[in-house]
Amino acid sequence: MATKARAASPGHWSNWSGSVEARAEVLHPRDEAELARIVTSARTVRATGAGHSFMPLCQSDDVIVSLAEMAGTLTVAPDRSKVRAPAGWSLNRLTAALWEEGLALANQGDVNPQSLAGSTATGTHGTGRELGSLSTFVRGMRLVGPDGTARWCSCIENPELYQAARLSLGTVGIATEIEVAVVPAFCLTERIEKRPWGEIRERFDELVERHRHIEFWFFPHADSVILKTLDLCDACEPPRSTTDMEETTFRRVLNLGAVVPPLVPFLQRMMMKTPMSARRRGPAHSIFPSNRSLRFEEMEYEMPRAVGLDTLDEVIGWIRAKRLPVSFPFEYRVVAADDIWLSPMHAGPVASISMHQYAKMPWRSLFADAEAIFRAGGGRPHWAKRHTMTRDDVDALYPKAEAFRVQRRLADPEGKFLNPHLAELLS
Incomplete structure (x- = not known):
């Protein structure tokens, strides 16, 4: 029972x-x-x-x-190219279980508490020239519909529903089991170093070709960036540290800036004058994610790769000209193109620009003004990060938006899985 x-x-x-x-x-x-x-x-x-x-x-x-407490187990396909896992498992739990089987996800983002269902339903991604979002790993899923009936969808069974479900924001049913592509387990070397912005600006495309994973963080009032690369290495033990960077000093800087916002530019420049270099090695699932305890708000736009660095230059220039107290660094990554109907990467490879603000500081007007810059460059927002898209924007940015809506209506005619925000965009 x-x-x-x-x-x-x-x-x-x-x-x-x-x-x-x-x-x-x-x-x-x-x-x-x-x-x-x-x-x-x-x-x-x-x-x-x-x-x-x-x-x-x-x-x-x-x-x-x-669904975090729902019963379920990991099932590995005979050819070991994919697994079926409970949709409510966290990425942390899933990747640990995969490691025990000698398997791994080909890519992850920089934190892992998110559920498998949530990360795939929103297009969560890491970084890598040839690597897509976690939604691209989905090969099928079991969905509970509004009448409680469960059915499987894949490229063979209910293929139109599957196309919508790969990135659906949870509007075509509640996933209880998801089949994802996996690869043999691997290890990574992580390198972090401070580099001049001008050098990275000039050499970034070259570095993208050289490294399996690459990203950088850019404090808008400093002249250096924190460059992070991940590359394959020989098998090794898990690292001693569970994070790429220690947060204690940064927390003090953030709290001081929250009390005296005009100090933010000075504090960032001082912080970035300190030496910065680190290296870790370990199983991929222990290197991809890091501990992130500082609370923030975030907006992320996926820019056409060709205009990414120019767009970042423009938004940084705007912040500096107005001496705006943007306390967190921008995060810059690259993501491969895909063919998913509602994916921000559907139109080609992207440069992902994430703008953060400390949760204790105002962010709404900052994000609104920055969003205008991102949208002018042809960007598409991450569905789970702050944006002000309307239904008309969805139609303009996503040629398959109406095809998605057709499948959503067929799967949930009465809109049981909608809320006002999603109804405005997708009903």
């Missing part, structure tokens, strides 16, 4: 940064049968993972479900 779903924080839910809240019943179903009963009896229902979305994707005034 199925166990009763456990309620957690009844009546209240919030995202990781604390900027999105909901008054809803939050339930933790233990199995698919219990999930089906919750879905069929709910007026509306949204699924949540780690709450790392900055947009109100999981917001609901009725029911929110977390």
